[in-house]
Amino acid sequence: MPEQSGLIVITGASRGIGLALVECFLKEGHTVLGIARDTALMPTHDKLTTLDTDLTDPQAITHIARRVEKIGLPVAVLINNAGIQNAVDFTATGIDSEAIATQIRDEIMLNLTTPMLLAAALLAFMLRPGGTIVNVTSLVSRQPKPSAPVYSATKAGLASFTQSLRVQLRSEGIDAVEAVPPLMDTAMTAGRGSGKIAPETMATAIFDSIRDQRNTAAPGLSRRVLMLNRVLPELVRTILARN
């Protein structure tokens, strides 16, 4: 059980995996700060504070740090969950346009830069020992998805960052966990894929990994793909390319 007197900070909290995480931690009696651009549809709860902010805006980090300071609890868990996935075709006409450049910058900012900046900003408030930083990556961090090259690169970067952070923070008594969802039944995958798992299953896997001090939260297919990828990466690439 993560430290109950601490604050749980969750980005991308308004739907999908993030909302399931908010519900999971509230059910276990924790105090939660949920962050997204639009939190209007989130449940009201006396232990939930919401913050509407666009995480591609560099000012967002300062807003979050100020809110954490105002709440006044040590941060027990930071979950960098917010993410977007854009299809980007580098052979397309207009790939050099300012609109595509902005889209690429925003995707890198949200998926990779913001988790790094938020970790840096909230470390000052983190519970020592006993704090945990969770970064939500993807299987594409190991086997890139050709139609989403920017997304894949950000998730590979976030997976690498998590490993370095884990070693750096060990002496501080703070854990770093990588959460690797398989294909989820959320807005991000609407209209594609089959055999998707519920966000609640992923939230429970993340909660259990923090509680049991495990480095990785990888339920279902993710665990099997990660294991096979270590020994037979070419085979995994071939299988994933078929699906």
Ligand SMILES: NC(=O)c1ccc[n+]([C@@H]2O[C@H](COP(=O)([O-])OP(=O)(O)OC[C@H]3O[C@@H](n4cnc5c(N)ncnc54)[C@H](OP(=O)(O)O)[C@@H]3O)[C@@H](O)[C@H]2O)c1
């Ligand atoms: N779905 C999958 O199959 C899958 C698989 C592997 C990894 N993942 C990863 O899991 C994480 C959660 O995915 P999901 O499927 O739950 O996605 P989702 O249902 O699309 O939810 C994304 C969340 O991020 C927030 N968000 C998006 N842009 C934002 C911005 N600029 N500023 C602040 N918040 C923003 C959204 O809220 P607002 O729109 O209100 O801002 C929403 O709460 C992501 O990092 C994703 O890459 C998902």
